[in-house]
Amino acid sequence: MKQHINIALFVPHQGCPKDCVFCNQARITGRKRENMLTEEAVRRSIEEQLTTVHSGQEAEIAFFGGSFTGLPRSYQTMLLTVAKEYVVAGRVHGIRLSTRPDYIAPHIMEYLLSYGVTTIELGCQSLDDEVLHLSKRGHTAAQVEQAVRVIRQYPSVQLGLQILPGLPGDTLEKSVRTAEAIVELAPDFTRIYPALVISGTELEWLYATHQYKPLSIEEAVRWTAEIWLPLLKADIPVIRMGLHASDDLRGEGTVLAGPFHPSFRQLVEEELFRRLLKRMMERVMYGSTASLQVSIHPADETALRGRKGESWKQAISVLVDAGGKASLMLDRSLPRRQLRWQMEEGPVQSLAFTDL
Structure with a gap:
């Protein structure tokens, strides 16, 4: 089996209807909201990244960082048209994108599949409605479940779910229940990103005014271990634990508090091996x-x-x-x-x- 690799293109915060309390995509990705990709920039980035792909790898062009299906349709079409050229030419395997659960519908899926989209990641963050409300996500757990049902009508599309334990109102018990609910939804893979206090977010203010306390590293490791276990038993891969340690995240004044560690997954594995x-x-x-x-x-x-x-x-x-x-x-x-x-x-x- 060939190793999967992403040709990553970032559309930070673009397409999002509002700012969730935890989110500052410009900080997380190092790309500003107003910096929309041009066709030339898309091609240049794809070509540059393809030079690093070898014969033992299988690449997807991946649009990360925003709610892709909330972008202006003309912008989506430009991005997908360029990406599809590489799919048709056989230079990449498919197209991956991330979006919100409430931005998925049958007509949206038909549009995406016409351009060769192969993987959709939904930022559900939690399946507890109180946590979603306090985090100002703007959608419910039921909408996550509905989006999954819609995507599953298209068997050629891989489904991923992203979860953020430790958000306002969250508890270990709620996070474990979220993991158990995700097992029932049976995605093809998941990501676990324990919540961080990022500069420029509402969570920064909540933290500064003592209305929010982030997880410590030790707590986040223990929570993630407990979340991972039901996913492991259900044979659902967790392809990432903890945010990627980009240069911007490592920069002074970006991560203000919370369980940020460049080798977070290893800490979780250490915890389970100790057990x-x-x-x-x-x-x-x-x-x-x-x-x-x-x-x-x-x-x-x-x-x-x-x-x-x-x-x-x-x-x-x-x-x-x-x-x-x-x-x-x-x-x-x-x-x-x-x-x-x-x-x-x-x-x-x-x-x-x-x-x-």
Whole structure:
């Protein structure tokens, strides 16, 4: 299977009817609202990015950052016409765009498919109506469900849902219920972006006046772990956790508060591996000379060991303190997010994230 890659084109905030309390797309994407793309700029950007695509990759032209189907129809048509040329020429696989749930309808889908759109991402953010209201999203959970039903009438289109835990009025329980509701909607993939306080947003004012408290890194990691588990068990991929650490987001005065971390996904994986190691050690029976061998996929080693190796050291400390030994083996034949272990000549046992 070829690796997917996006040819990214940003249409920040354009097409949005209003500003949600958490949103400043100019800061997030580094593109100002008024900077509309020209046909020349679209072609130039696509051509430049295509030079980095190799034969083992499959590219989609992706319009990110705004509510695409809320753009002026003439502007949509220009963007899609250029993108379709690359699809027809076989230089890209398809076209991806993001939009609002209340900006989807059958006639809109017919229009998009006529240009070869292959993936639609809906910014639902939450499926709790109180959270949506306090965040000034301007749509309800029922409208998300309706949009999903409409998109699912077109089997050639991949569906993604974006969620933002930690918005005003949110709780861990509400976020988990949102994840469970998303499982019922059965998207092809999801993104999880814990809410941040971005400069120039209403959330900045709410934070400054102590009306909003963002999640800490530790809270966001724990919440995201709990949200991810039902999605994992339903085999729904989470293709991103945490906002991409762009140069603008890293800039001073952009992210004012909240759980921003350049390796956020790894922190979540570390959390879940800590839980797996704890359960494993609860099952381990050992004496003073016990020998434990643990095996994982090589790609999981950093997450399992944890920062400075502390997760692994802490997990095996009781065994080592009692005079036993533990070794960590890397095995590419093992599935990701699973650990397998054996004590002496005992049976081989295993645990995976989906067992949590």
